[in-house]
Amino acid sequence: MAPARHCRYNRHFVFVKNAAQGMLKRFIDRLRGRRAADSPSAKKAHIIARGRHGIARQRISSAAVKVLEGLQGKSYQAYLVGGGVRDLLLGLTPKDFDVATSATPEQVRALFRNARIIGRRFRLVHVLFGRETIEVATFRAHHEQDEQRTTTNAQGMIVHDNVYGQMEEDAERRDFTVNALYYDVADETIHDYVGGVNDLEARLLRLIGHPETRYREDPVRMLRAIRFAAKLDFRIEAHTAAPLPHLASLLTGVSPHRLADEVDKLLGSGHAETVLALLEEYGLLHYLFPDLHLNDASRRLILATAQSTDARLRIGKGINPAFFYAALLWQPVQVRSRQLHDHGTPLVPALQQAIQQVIQQQMTRTALTRVLATTLREIWEMQTRLQNPDIRRVDEMLQSPRFRAGFDFLVLREQSGEPTGQMGDWWQHYQDADNEGRQALQAEVLAARRQPDGAAPKRRRRPPRKRKPA
Ligand code: ATP
Ligand code: MG
Numbered sequence: 399m400a401p402a403r404h405c406r407y408n409r410h411f412v413f414v415k416n417a418a419q420g421m422l423k424r425f426i427d428r429l430r431g432r433r434a435a436d437s438p439s440a441k442k443a444h445i446i447a448r449g450r451h452g453i454a455r456q457r458i459s460s461a462a463v464k465v466l467e468g469l470q471g472k473s474y475q476a477y478l479v480g481g482g483v484r485d486l487l488l489g490l491t492p493k494d495f496d497v498a499t500s501a502t503p504e505q506v507r508a509l510f511r512n513a514r515i516i517g518r519r520f521r522l523v524h525v526l527f528g529r530e531t532i533e534v535a536t537f538r539a540h541h542e543q544d545e546q547r548t549t550t551n552a553q554g555m556i557v558h559d560n561v562y563g564q565m566e567e568d569a570e571r572r573d574f575t576v577n578a579l580y581y582d583v584a585d586e587t588i589h590d591y592v593g594g595v596n597d598l599e600a601r602l603l604r605l606i607g608h609p610e611t612r613y614r615e616d617p618v619r620m621l622r623a624i625r626f627a628a629k630l631d632f633r634i635e636a637h638t639a640a641p642l643p644h645l646a647s648l649l650t651g652v653s654p655h656r657l658a659d660e661v662d663k664l665l666g667s668g669h670a671e672t673v674l675a676l677l678e679e680y681g682l683l684h685y686l687f688p689d690l691h692l693n694d695a696s697r698r699l700i701l702a703t704a705q706s707t708d709a710r711l712r713i714g715k716g717i718n719p720a721f722f723y724a725a726l727l728w729q730p731v732q733v734r735s736r737q738l739h740d741h742g743t744p745l746v747p748a749l750q751q752a753i754q755q756v757i758q759q760q761m762t763r764t765a766l767t768r769v770l771a772t773t774l775r776e777i778w779e780m781q782t783r784l785q786n787p788d789i790r791r792v793d794e795m796l797q798s799p800r801f802r803a804g805f806d807f808l809v810l811r812e813q814s815g816e817p818t819g820q821m822g823d824w825w826q827h828y829q830d831a832d833n834e835g836r837q838a839l840q841a842e843v844l845a846a847r848r849q850p851d852g853a854a855p856k857r858r859r860r861p862p863r864k865r866k867p868a
Contacts, residue, residue: 448586461527462495477580539563554614617648628672642680649685658764670704689730696729698814720773780804
């Protein structure tokens with residue numbers, strides 16, 4: 399009996415050992431991102447062959463190709479994905495190239511010099527080539543499949559998303575169908591799991607999966623919808639657009655740093671005019687700039703700022719993000735400053751306090767860097783001095799490194815119809831004039847101040863100086 403029992407135990411042991419090995423292998427496969435051949439859930443991709451799509455391999459940056467080939471050379475799966483593929487298919491120049499791979503962040507880092515792992519909520523690798531950065535993300539799995547490792551908070555928001563998976567799972571956890579197309583440099587095919595190619599042809603922005611759940615997982619997707627719709631001139635598909643107004647308040651749960659990044663991208667997209675119109679249409683603007691209550695005047699100023707920024711970007715000029723904030727928060731600054739003044743605070747301190755309060759309030763929504771907050775304060779504080787300059791200090795003001803931003807903002811206010819006494823125009827002439835011209839312009843201001851009609855800039859009334867007791 400003993401040998402038989404021994405044999406049974408032995409068989410049982412072998413069975414347990416095999417099962418454990420199988421589990422371990424599947425686990426390792428999963429970590430490596432290799433697809434289990436018999437995986438029943440493997441969803442088939444629609445494959446678009448080389449020559450049947452518009453992507454020419456030469457249009458992909460050599461840095462991205464190096465990363466893709468480096469990974470494939472070590473038998474990892476690696477594809478170009480996201481905005482790079484989408485923009486190339488649309489005939490646009492991609493802003494950057496993103497790579498998706500079966501290699502873990504550590505495996506990617508081990509392969510390339512100048513690679514570093516970044517992010518906590520979403521770990522990825524930045525591979526640096528001079529000024530270009532290739533962002534490499536490991537295939538992610540569905541969050542429902544591993545509740546322990548993908549953490550959502552009480553509102554359904556994903557706080558960690560580092561569950562690795564297969565390529566087809568990765569496709570489904572991306573945001574929009576047109577952002578989930580995978581390009582293989584080796585055979586130049588495109589792999590489409592979610593109907594992205596059709597949507598791209600129809601110029602439709604469609605969220606993958608159940609829209610409300612996807613927005614709850616990550617409310618920033620609402621802002622991404624607006625950015626891509628504006629940038630690509632796409633329509634937001636009806637089910638993707640419908641939840642926006644009633645989910646807009648979810649933005650209050652997003653960190654101010656992430657929102658600030660997204661606001662920079664939205665306003666610096668080169669399509670700020672459309673972006674602002676869409677943010678307002680879907681009720682999102684209020685959650686980014688809670689102090690702002692649009693009226694005709696602020697609307698005109700914001701529109702003028704958006705148009706001038708978009709125009710600068712079109713001709714390849716840089717933009718100062720402080721400018722947007724200056725325009726968007728100018729109305730709140732004026733309202734607060736007026737309230738403080740009505741309650742007895744003198745004009746200048748009222749303006750300074752209002753600026754402080756508005757900046758502080760805005761920081762609870764979008765984190766402003768110290769440099770940005772300082773520039774913003776300077777732009778606003780300079781407006782009074784520019785509108786009503788001390789003639790003896792005009793040349794000094796002109797030399798100040800801060801002059802340009804303040805002056806540009808004054809011009810925008812003037813263009814949008816704010817009463818500025820045409821001083822934007824005056825400063826423009828002053829900068830262009832020679833010595834003689836400048837003196838004439840100074841005399842013009844002084845003469846205007848002597849006019850009683852009030853149309854021209856008035857001299858600031860100074861309180862009589864108090865004499866010090868002897
Ligand atoms: P662009 O770089 O032109 O702004 P992009 O689509 O490449 O656009 P990235 O922020 O670079 O945007 O992200 C790369 C890809 O990662 C996206 O295309 C998308 O597939 C995925 N992705 C980015 N952010 C999210 C998100 N919040 N939710 C789901 N997927 C996302
Ligand atoms: Mg990108």
